[in-house]
Amino acid sequence: MLNDTTLLLVGHGSRNRDGNKEILHFAAQWRERHPDWRIEVCFIEHAEVLLNEGLDRAAKNSRQVVVIPFILNAAGHVKMELPAALEEARARHPEVQFAVTRHLGMGREILAVLQGQLDRLLQGLNMPDPQTTGVILLGRGSSDAGANGELAKMVRWLFEANEHELVDLAFTSITWPRLETVVQRQVKLGMTQICVVPVYLFTGVLIERIKGQLERLQSQYPQVAFALGTHFGFDKGIFDLLDRKVGGDELPEGSLLECDGCKYREAAEAEHLHDHSHTATGGCGHAHGHDHGHEHHHDHAPATHCQHAHA
Numbered sequence: 001m002l003n004d005t006t007l008l009l010v011g012h013g014s015r016n017r018d019g020n021k022e023i024l025h026f027a028a029q030w031r032e033r034h035p036d037w038r039i040e041v042c043f044i045e046h047a048e049v050l051l052n053e054g055l056d057r058a059a060k061n062s063r064q065v066v067v068i069p070f071i072l073n074a075a076g077h078v079k080m081e082l083p084a085a086l087e088e089a090r091a092r093h094p095e096v097q098f099a100v101t102r103h104l105g106m107g108r109e110i111l112a113v114l115q116g117q118l119d120r121l122l123q124g125l126n127m128p129d130p131q132t133t134g135v136i137l138l139g140r141g142s143s144d145a146g147a148n149g150e151l152a153k154m155v156r157w158l159f160e161a162n163e164h165e166l167v168d169l170a171f172t173s174i175t176w177p178r179l180e181t182v183v184q185r186q187v188k189l190g191m192t193q194i195c196v197v198p199v200y201l202f203t204g205v206l207i208e209r210i211k212g213q214l215e216r217l218q219s220q221y222p223q224v225a226f227a228l229g230t231h232f233g234f235d236k237g238i239f240d241l242l243d244r245k246v247g248g249d250e251l252p253e254g255s256l257l258e259c260d261g262c263k264y265r266e267a268a269e270a271e272h273l274h275d276h277s278h279t280a281t282g283g284c285g286h287a288h289g290h291d292h293g294h295e296h297h298h299d300h301a302p303a304t305h306c307q308h309a310h311a
Helices: 017-033 051-059 076-092 108-124 145-161 179-188 205-220 236-246 263-270
Strands: 005-011 038-043 064-069 097-100 133-139 167-171 193-198 225-228
Touching: 005 017, 005 051, 017 038, 017 236, 038 051, 051 064, 051 076, 064 076, 064 236, 076 097, 108 133, 108 145, 108 193, 108 225, 108 236, 133 145, 133 179, 145 167, 167 179, 179 193, 179 205, 193 205, 205 225
Parallel strands: 005 038, 005 064, 064 097, 133 167, 133 193, 193 225
Antiparallel strands: none
């Protein structure tokens, strides 16, 4: 780690203050692992320190700022708002180099964390027969098809790695199917136990909603044994993943995230195509033949990068 480099963790931000506090607590634990590293935190929304202030703080007394999107899946916030904020920060701090890692992503590291969650749920159910034990991966949901597709990839990988008859995907908001619909389907297909694995780093409004949903489902299907996982941001695998991203002696020069510097993102912004309410298509989900003029850095899952269909 370079002595004049600041790491900036960028969380999504939650209306539930406990979720934001957990990210700050995570950063404190990460500093304990690496006391020589300079680690700052900011959020995209619903928090006191937002992107612009976070970037300014990180730039102070630094030659380089490495921005880490502390987010599992890249949708509008990572593909649109973060690159725009970075451009403005580069203009405000021309003496500072801003580099960006890829977001956490849905790679083998996250698969291992999800598998650990599933294993613990099965132990709590006294290791039932996988052929009658359904698994539901439960994500937030996005208007960005690429982000939803990354979750679908995790479902397939879990199916391949286990012996469950049914491994399905559900969402808590934005898109479908919802948890209730998937549970109903699995019960109809003969599942007598169902493990629900939320794909969330930290607590928040939606985590509380999921708990309420499971209570209602247990009342609706008393013959089914439900096991509910929890958010996993403090899992050792998450710390290890971040260490691998930024722990080298030579950090990447000017690395880019999904659409940082992409002329198609800039055109979309000019036409006001990005909808902060998450109901627009957004997220660079366009098909075109072009040359960005820069390299995308494919750490683990290239399919998530910008979702361009390159000709």
